[in-house]
Amino acid sequence: MSENLLEVKNLHVAFFQDGKLADVVRDVSFEIKPNETLGLVGESGSGKSVTSKAIMRLIADPPGKITGGSVMMDGMDIFALPEKKMREIRGGRIAMIFQEPLTSLNPLFTCGSQISEAIRLHKKCSKKEAEEQAVEMLRLVGVPSPERRAKAYPHELSGGMRQRVMIAMALSCKPSLLIADEPTTALDPTIQAQILRLIHDLQKLNGMSLLLITHDMGIVAENCDRVAVMYAGEILEIADVSTIFHSPMHPYTKGLLKAIPKMNEKVERLYNIDGMVPGFNELPKGCAFSSRCPYCKDDCASTPQRLEYVSAGHQVRCKYCRNLEQEA
């Protein structure tokens, strides 16, 4: 087994909400190995984006606060690093791309100058060299006529092209970890397929790890090696991709997979997960999913559950998960 590139241990993040501290991320632990793709799936409010921001130390304090845990990148404790060192890591070792590239690109500068800026931040080279490299990056991410597009402003490009520019910028310093936060959610299906393939190809080419954050189970199934399922701030299940899809153990994962319509099979009726995701101020003391769980026991809502191994590489946050089959 290879050494871990990123290790997140017992991460807790809280946000001030109406004068109270709400625990938005609770006890999140996972690791990413070199060249591996970890999928982080969850619905809105599951804390998946907050987790990724905490890894980059981008949680605004206030209103947010990292209240516990650690993030180790290459053996360095991210939370203990001075801000200057952290800036080198951001963009240099860990890069990030977002759902809507238009808001993360500066509208006042050309795409080329923004990429070369990013290059010069982390590498000592002349302006001219950086600009040439920027064009080269644009070519690499499949932007047609990159010399011309380098001189274009973000608003002059389509959504797919902008996302390519974002990827070029993120990868310009050859990071060892790319965090992609819903990278294709704003894009059309055919463009989404292009971007996902591009990310996959570049990952193979550069030998980097990928933390892919999404709500789309299809994207997870096709692009990830391992999957962590998040719900209301906790990881409920974590396993390799085929285990998650073929033999999920947690009631939430099971329900979620039955609730989404699938392309290859037609069902008369979709599985209903009743109720809705609880707000952070109405979370039970115990299992966060207990209010919607069809197998909920008397003590589920009151006793906290721990993420425990059920087999090698397969962790589940539900102590009753082994007995569910017989019950059903």
Place this chain on the structure above:
Amino acid sequence: MEKILEVKHLKKYFPVKKGLFRRTVAHVRAVDDVSFEIKGGETFGLVGESGCGKTTVGKLILQLHRADSGKIVYCGEDLCAMSGKQLQKKRSEVQIIFQDPYGSLNPRMRVEQILSEGIIKHRLIPKEQIPARVAELLRLVGLHEGDAKKYPHEFSGGQRQRIAVARALSFNPKLIVCDEPVSALDVSVQAQILNLLVDLQKELGISYLFIAHGMAVVQHISHRVGVMYLGKMVEIAPTEVLFKEHAHPYTHALLSSVPVTDPDKIPEREVLEGEIPNPINPPAGCRFHPRCRYACEKCSCEVPQLREIEPGHMVACHYPNVFREKGKEKIAASEEEKG
């Protein structure tokens, strides 16, 4: 089954205005000669990518935009030819559910007001029966009677979408246009709304025009599906046929781009190259030809008409099924050329 809605050669160009005097400099060809029909009790899915005009088709049917030309025949009457009062009455029978449950309900009205507004306006039932009807509507969509006194902001996204469904039902509509009704909802809540729509259809015999970009959702809920590209209908077929035996290369690419939810059965993917062209200046001939890897000369100059290749299966392509028969050899040939 009888037809409840027939759309014939529908056209809508939006003018693009520029300059001080707002002169029209170009047109966005949002919907360009689109025809299809919806039968009673049926769900017709309309899919396509952004700019294909599917949302405009929905708004034209609701008469939120007036069509430039073409007919929208609802229960034997052409909505496009109607005007004023006549239309106001008629179009309440065609209702809509929007994508965004936060934006589609008036934040200043209580649920009971939202649900009774149409009933009062069109005097559908006597006044004293309205509270009972509101309660019945709420029960139908899985909400509580007590919710009638609340305001929309007191509900979650999924519950608001239920209110939107109840509002649409308050008119006893024969047809509901669902414009991306589950796209803004969480995955676990999507199934609730989809099941609700299916149940209501079985119970009340409503037809749906289901507009969406998520192929899996459309496949799940639709009886027949139409695929649009840049303002044109490129293929219409019963759902099973469309998803297994589609004949248009665009449909093929669109279906192929959808990720499957089984990590062990990832199909060989045909990733479409290039971007969606601007609908202001769509390509000549077949609008898909610049991105179609099977296109030949005829495709770039002659507009393919929507024609029936087998009963119920219509395609607008000069060479339907070309990607099945010639796909492999053509790719091989083109690679030889390059090499």
Place this chain on the structure above:
Amino acid sequence: MKKKGTTSPLARGWIKIKKRKTAFVSLIILVAICLLAIFGNALYAYDPTQTNTSIRLQAPSSEHIFGTDNLGRDVLARVLYGSKLSLSISIVSVLMAMVMGTIMGLIAGYIGGKVDSVMSLIIDAICAFPTILLGLLLGTVMGSGIINIMLAIGIANTPYFARLVRSMAASLREREFVESAITTGLNHLEIIGKYILPNMSSVIIVQVSLSAASAIITESSLSFMGVGVAPPAASWGTLLRDGYDFISKAPWLSIFPGIAIVVTVLALNFLGDGLRDALDVKIRIDG
């Protein structure tokens, strides 16, 4: 409007206003000022018009708390008397501006297109006139008088409402709940009355309180310059002007009406800001 746990958006605003101290205190002060304007003279011992040359220009004392003026009238009685006119001019002119501006803004924003272009041109043209200049102009053309000053201030404030309402109406018109109202079969008046206006009411309320503050200042300035309220009628502005002649000898003649203006204007502004936060109004005035 409160019923078992469910609250209307305006009721929620009221609850939030109560939590904001400056805004709530301002509101109480304003209510007090209005009550004083209405009942003050009736309750106060001195008549604001009663002259008495034997007690001219007396400094504030326990008998005359605010002192007396050059004709021996009690200044507190005069300030109370002046508040009637100052407040009513401000209220009437702002209501006028609100009605005219809302109508203009609705026409421009809801109909859009060429109507919007023409309407916006008119609004901008009115805006180009400084309020004082407009007041001077109307004053000289039609003669100074209370109606004219109300008209002048009303017209001068109209564009602020018109612009606000125009941009709100234009964006609300595109909202999905308005489209669903159209499919309900409502006509344009019903849509405006039930969907457009209620959803911009909070913005208008905020603008009313801010405009009322500026109307009081405008009225005072005009009266101070002699084109506003003419004697024997009195407003805070005329009191200021009357006192100006004796500023070194009897500063209390100007100080007390001045304080009245400052307190009222500040309270209105604080209330406006508080309302803006409480009702979560995002005011955008497009240029």
